Amino acid sequence: MRKTMTIALKDLRAYFVSPIGYTVLSVFLLLTGWLFNGLINRYIMITMYYQQMGNPSAFRDFNLNTQILTPFFHNMVFVFIFIVPLFTMRLFAEERKMRTDELLMTLPLEDIHILMGKFFAGLSFLGIVLISTVVFPILLVIYGNPDVGPIFSGYLGVFLVGAAFVSVGLFASFTTENQVVAAIVSFVIFLLLYLININVPEAESSFKSVLMYLSLFDQMDSFAKGLIALPNIVYLVSFCVLGLFLGKIAIEIRRWR
Amino acid sequence: MLEVSGLTKRYGDILAVDDIGFQLEKGEVAAFLGPNGAGKTTTLRIVTGYLPPTAGAVLIGGVDLRREPTKAKRMVGYLPEIPPLYPEMRVEGYLRFVGKLKGLRKQELEKAIEEAIDRCRLKDVRKRFVYALSKGYRQRLGLAQAILGNPGLLILDEPTAGLDPAQIVDMRSFILELKGSHTILLSTHILSEAAQICNRVLIIHKGKLVGDGTLEQFATGRSLEETYMSLVAYS
Numbered sequence: 177m178r179k180t181m182t183i184a185l186k187d188l189r190a191y192f193v194s195p196i197g198y199t200v201l202s203v204f205l206l207l208t209g210w211l212f213n214g215l216i217n218r219y220i221m222i223t224m225y226y227q228q229m230g231n232p233s234a235f236r237d238f239n240l241n242t243q244i245l246t247p248f249f250h251n252m253v254f255v256f257i258f259i260v261p262l263f264t265m266r267l268f269a270e271e272r273k274m275r276t277d278e279l280l281m282t283l284p285l286e287d288i289h290i291l292m293g294k295f296f297a298g299l300s301f302l303g304i305v306l307i308s309t310v311v312f313p314i315l316l317v318i319y320g321n322p323d324v325g326p327i328f329s330g331y332l333g334v335f336l337v338g339a340a341f342v343s344v345g346l347f348a349s350f351t352t353e354n355q356v357v358a359a360i361v362s363f364v365i366f367l368l369l370y371l372i373n374i375n376v377p378e379a380e381s382s383f384k385s386v387l388m389y390l391s392l393f394d395q396m397d398s399f400a401k402g403l404i405a406l407p408n409i410v411y412l413v414s415f416c417v418l419g420l421f422l423g424k425i426a427i428e429i430r431r432w433r
Numbered sequence: 434m435l436e437v438s439g440l441t442k443r444y445g446d447i448l449a450v451d452d453i454g455f456q457l458e459k460g461e462v463a464a465f466l467g468p469n470g471a472g473k474t475t476t477l478r479i480v481t482g483y484l485p486p487t488a489g490a491v492l493i494g495g496v497d498l499r500r501e502p503t504k505a506k507r508m509v510g511y512l513p514e515i516p517p518l519y520p521e522m523r524v525e526g527y528l529r530f531v532g533k534l535k536g537l538r539k540q541e542l543e544k545a546i547e548e549a550i551d552r553c554r555l556k557d558v559r560k561r562f563v564y565a566l567s568k569g570y571r572q573r574l575g576l577a578q579a580i581l582g583n584p585g586l587l588i589l590d591e592p593t594a595g596l597d598p599a600q601i602v603d604m605r606s607f608i609l610e611l612k613g614s615h616t617i618l619l620s621t622h623i624l625s626e627a628a629q630i631c632n633r634v635l636i637i638h639k640g641k642l643v644g645d646g647t648l649e650q651f652a653t654g655r656s657l658e659e660t661y662m663s664l665v666a667y668s
Contacts, residue, residue, distance in 0.1 A: 182533040186519070193521040279517035279578070282481040283534045284506040431485060 179285055183293025187267060188300045197301065200263050204255060204305050211251040212312045215244045240322035246400040248312065249330040253337050253396055257366040260338065263301055264345025265359040267294045272353035287427045291346075291420060298342040306335060326402030333399025336412040337392055341366060343419025350426035369393070434459045434586055434616040435480065440489035442475050442640075449475045451640040452489070457633070459585070460613050464627035465620040466644075467637035468665055473620040474514055476637065477590050480618070481511040493586060507536070510584040514591055516575025520564035524555055524574060527563060528581060535582045545582050552607070553577040569600040576607070580615075587611065589619040593626060605630050628657050638665040 191197030222243070268290075271277040280290055313327045341362075348361040373391040388394055392415070395408045435457040442450040450472045457463055465473050478484040480491055482502050491498040496505040519527060528549055532542045550559055553573040558566060566574065572592065579587055592608070593601045608630050611617060621627055627634055628648060634657065636644030643664045648657070 179534055179536070182530060186522075186530055190519070190521055274517075274519070275513065275515045276517040276519060278478075278483050278511075278513045278515075279531070280534075281483050282506060282509065282511045283531070284503045284536060285534060286503060289534075 179289040180293045180296065183280075183290060184296035184300065187294060187297030190266075191263065191297075191301050196263065196266065200259055200301075201305055201308060203262075204259050205308055207255045207259075208248075208252055208309055208312070211255075212244075212248055215247055215251075219243050240316055240320050241326050241402075244316060245313065245322060245326060245330060249334050249396060249400040250393070252306075252309065252334050253393055254370070256338055256341050257363065257370060259305075260302075260341040260345050260366065261348075261359040261362040264298050264342055264362060265349055265355040267298060267346050268349040269353050269355045269358045273355070281431070287424055287431070291423050291427060294346055294349075295343065295420060295423075298346060299339055302335065302338045302342055306331060306338070323402065326400065329402050329404050330400045332404065333396050333408070336399075336409065336416075337396060340392060340412050340415040340419065343416045343423070347419050347423040347426060350423050350430070434461075434494055435618065436490075436492040436495075437476075437480065438490050438492075440476065440479060440491070441487045442472070442479060442484065443487040448640050450479070450486070453637070453640075453642045454489075455635055455642065455645055457586075457616050457618060459616055461633050462608065462612050462617045462631045463619070463633035463635055464631040465618060465635050465637065466622075466624065466627060466661060467620075469622075471637045471665070472640040473637055474590055477511075477588050477618070477620060478513075481509055481588050482506055483511075483513075508585050510579035510581070510587045512572075512575045512579040512587075512589045512592060514594070516571050517578075518563045518566075518571060518574060520562070522563050524559045524561055524563065524566070525550075527574065528577060531578045532581050537582050548583075549577040549581045552580065552610070554603075569596055572596060572600070572604070576604075580611070583615075585616060587615050587617045587619075589617065591620055591622070593621065593623065601626075624657050624661055636661060636664050 191200075219240075222238070226238070268277070271280060310331075313322070316322050317324065317327075344365050345358070345362040348365070349355075349358040351361070352358050369390070369392045373387050373394060389411070392412075395411055398405045398408055437456070438454040440450055440453040441448070453472075453476060455463075465477070467473050475484065479486045479489075480493075480498075482491075482498050482505065485499075491505075493505040494508045496508070498505040519530075522530065525546065528546045529542065532545055537545050550556055553576055555570070555573055555577055558570055563571070563574065572595070576589070576592065579589070589608075593604050596604060605626065608617060608619070612630070619631075632648055634644065634646060634648060635642060644660065
């Protein structure tokens with residue numbers, strides 16, 4: 177555990193001694209902030225419209241949670257598609273490029289130390305990115321009265337989806353010494369997962385539910401609504417485990433080739 | 434201390450290392466000689482556990498590298514051809530990082546760091562960032578990393594390559610200091626260097642071990658240079 181943390185801390189620190197950490201952080205805030213602003217504007221517009229119509233029944237199910245927070249969490253996950261590869265691509269590819277993998281692989285370490293150390297570094301950075309976005313829901317709480325529970329469950333969901341992304345990005349980083357290739361591979365995987373339910377209407381009924389279940393983004397829905405459901409957690413955690421397992425295989429292949 | 438037998442490494446059709454075997458006793462300093470591309474670096478990488486061999490076994494202090502890699506690696510300090518440094522770290526921070534990964538703790542760790550800084554004469558740059566170090570200091574830091582925690586076996590891949598003459602002398606005297614207490618396997622192109630600091634010479638050519646003996650054995654009658662040329666003469 178100590179060795180794992182040593183590697184995790186080193187890689188987390190590496191994000192902030194180079195511009196990469198700050199760049200990713202500010203780009204993420206810029207994009208989510210922009211989208212948040214859009215949601216607010218839309219909310220105000222619709223409210224005004226309904227008021228003019230004078231139709232109170234239209235306001236059923238119309239509140240800050242459904243109109244702003246739920247789409248806000250979805251937006252974050254969408255932005256992850258572009259952002260996560262940017263900070264996971266360096267995790268191991270850079271070691272290979274700089275030839276420091278020769279150090280890591282010849283020190284008395286187990287594969288699991290390297291794998292989990294890198295994973296925790298990615299997770300911590302993800303955590304920092306998410307914490308920095310808390311300012312948006314806080315604004316809602318100050319100026320409105322959203323239901324606070326779904327904010328927490330939404331963040332849990334976003335974090336779990338992010339963790340699954342990090343595990344995939346880490347795997348990609350283990351497969352190549354070229355950071356750009358690592359980023360493209362993870363980007364394509366995320367995009368596929370995003371688009372996986374696009375063919376649902378045409379699919380066979382049994383296959384349909386599989387596709388729906390596989391979509392990482394549908395897994396977000398219940399979290400954003402304030403529901404912490406076991407199947408979703410199981411899905412996301414097993415997704416992480418699968419990503420890490422592939423990463424482990426990638427290291428082993430490197431070791432035994 | 435180090436026992437290598439039947440070591441073979443194949444990259445596709447290319448046989449990089451071909452059935453190499455040798456033994457190093459404790460305290461021996463061996464020079465690994467050979468032309469570029471002979472398989473020196475590959476062999477050293479296998480011995481340190483960075484690359485897996487296609488066939489053959491490596492025993493370090495009696496421990497099988499393949500079966501118990503972590504235990505075997507604990508006894509090895511390795512300076513690769515390119516010192517494996519993190520530019521964004523400070524000299525001290527880097528040594529602390531490596532020390533922790535070697536499993537050293539608190540006082541033991543601080544002591545080992547001080548010792549390594551002292552022995553590799555890194556005192557003046559200990560607070561500096563690695564990216565700001567000159568080539569000579571980088572090499573020394575790489576060496577400091579290798580000797581950290583006093584492993585019994587040191588594997589040094591061209592420790593004097595790219596250094597200026599004064600630094601080469603420095604590095605040699607440093608290796609001579611370690612002679613006796615550590616087993617050292619180093620690769621080099623410079624024959625006179627091997628003659629000066631080593632008591633054992635291994636000559637590798639086209640992946641095969643073509644010469645193995647003590648310096649005295651090689652030096653009888655002919656100079657090391659002549660022996661080397663006759664063994665690796667380009668045919």
